[in-house]
Each structure stands twice: as C-alpha cells, then as structure tokens.
Amino acid sequence: MDSSAWDRRYTDTPGLVWSAEPNRFVVEAVTDLTPGAALDVAAGEGRNAVWLAGQGWRVNAVDFSTVAVDRGRELAAARGVTVDWRVADVTTYRPVPNSYDLVLISYLHLPAADFAAVLAAARSALRPGGTLVVVGHDLANLRGGTGGPQDPSLLLTPETVVDGLAGLRVRRAETARRPVSTPDGGTVDALDTVVVANRPAD
Structure with missing residues (x-):
C-alpha cells in the first residue's frame, strides 16, 4: 500500500485509526531504559513516539503518510510533548548511523527485501549500548x-x-499473545513477533 492509499485510509477514518496509547510490548521493552535519542520508524499516527516523548526521550518519528504525521503532531500537542516529525518513505530513508539510543519498528509489514533494508538501516542507526525493538x-x-x-x-x-x-x-525473541477486544465485550488473542536487541557497548 502506497502513501496515498494510507492517506486515504487515515482521512476516511474518523478519529485515530490506531489507539492513542502505546503498544504494550514497546512499553515493556523501554520502561527500564534511560531516556536518550529515539527513532520511531513508520510511526503512523504517533502513539509510540508521543508516549516515548512523555517519558523523556528525544524522539524523531518518520512515516510516509502526511495525514498520519499531521495526526501525530496533533496528538503530541494535546499531550504537551515535542516530537520531531518527518514525512519520508522508510524503505529509502536512511538515518544517520550511530545516532540513536533506541530504534523502534512497530507493525511495519513489507516484502522481505524491503523489510531487511529497513532493519539494516535501523541496526546501523544504533549507538553502542542502544536498543532495537521490533514488533509486528x-x-x-x-x-x-x-x-x-x-x-x-x-x-x-x-x-x-x-x-x-x-x-x-x-x-x-518470541511470538507473544496480545489480547484484542471484540464487539461483544470479550477478547481474542493476536499473535505478534516481539524482538528486543542491543548493540554491544564495547
């Protein structure tokens, strides 16, 4: 799906397409880390980026949907936090190497070669001691x-x-269960890949 299709999806959906709250696995992975510089790759409407900023992180958030980035800016303003937003295609975007203490890739689904390129760029963007979180x-x-x-x-x-x-x-590195609410008030489990890794400090 290209950026214009995502723009239409966001525009056609009243309110946020996704929750304003951060992903549970992101929270688990990040809560005990010392805030520093963070990059949210394919940030969507910014729920994780905004949460990270609220925890004291200096956040850069990248997404190719202008509508999503605008919604992220609105959410950040409503929460009283600062996020540096950029509209860019993450398949070609290359962050500066050795620049981030945390890189997040959350629910980015691409053909294998494109995902591998994004993952390689994310890995290279980590500073020594930095953490990479992948959820999908x-x-x-x-x-x-x-x-x-x-x-x-x-x-x-x-x-x-x-x-x-x-x-x-x-x-x-595991397949984790994530409860999802159903219209009848119950829950069913979605199955997510969760990977957390560190660049060695030495």
Whole structure:
C-alpha cells in the first residue's frame, strides 16, 4: 500500500485509526531504559513516539503518510510533548548511523527485501549500548490469531527478524499473545513477533 492509499485510509477514518496509547510490548521493552535519542520508524499516527516523548526521550518519528504525521503532531500537542516529525518513505530513508539510543519498528509489514533494508538501516542507526525493538504481526497469526495482514509474505517471525540483527545481542525473541477486544465485550488473542536487541557497548 502506497502513501496515498494510507492517506486515504487515515482521512476516511474518523478519529485515530490506531489507539492513542502505546503498544504494550514497546512499553515493556523501554520502561527500564534511560531516556536518550529515539527513532520511531513508520510511526503512523504517533502513539509510540508521543508516549516515548512523555517519558523523556528525544524522539524523531518518520512515516510516509502526511495525514498520519499531521495526526501525530496533533496528538503530541494535546499531550504537551515535542516530537520531531518527518514525512519520508522508510524503505529509502536512511538515518544517520550511530545516532540513536533506541530504534523502534512497530507493525511495519513489507516484502522481505524491503523489510531487511529497513532493519539494516535501523541496526546501523544504533549507538553502542542502544536498543532495537521490533514488533509486528506474526506469521502464526494467520491461523492462530486475529487481524493484521493476510499475506504471509508480509508477516514476521522472531527467526527472520533475528536473522537480520548480526552484531546485536538479542534479549527477547518470541511470538507473544496480545489480547484484542471484540464487539461483544470479550477478547481474542493476536499473535505478534516481539524482538528486543542491543548493540554491544564495547
């Protein structure tokens, strides 16, 4: 889906397409870290970027949808935090190497070669001691979960993400369950890939 299609999706949806609250796995991975410089890749409407800024991080957020970035700016203003927003295609965007203490890739689903390029750029953007967090719909979600892309070629597994993290120390790599509310007031589980890794400090 290109940027104009995402612009239409955001424009056609009243309110936020996604929750204004941060992803639970992002919170788990980041809560005990010392705030520094953070990059949110494919930030969407900015829920994670805004939360990070509220925790004291200096956040750069990148997305190719102008509408999403505008909504992110509105959310940041409403929360009274500062985020540096940039409209750019993450498949070609290259952050400055060795610049970030935290890089986040959350629910970015691309063909394998494009995702690998984004992951490589994210890895190189980390400073020594920095943390990379990757969260996305897991391949197992097709049969055992709910929601998310239905094209298996766009889905993640912990193994495929870890394969792209040469030189980093993997702290967490698993398929995790995420409860999703249903219209009848119940919940069902979505299955997400969650990977957290660090660039060695030495």
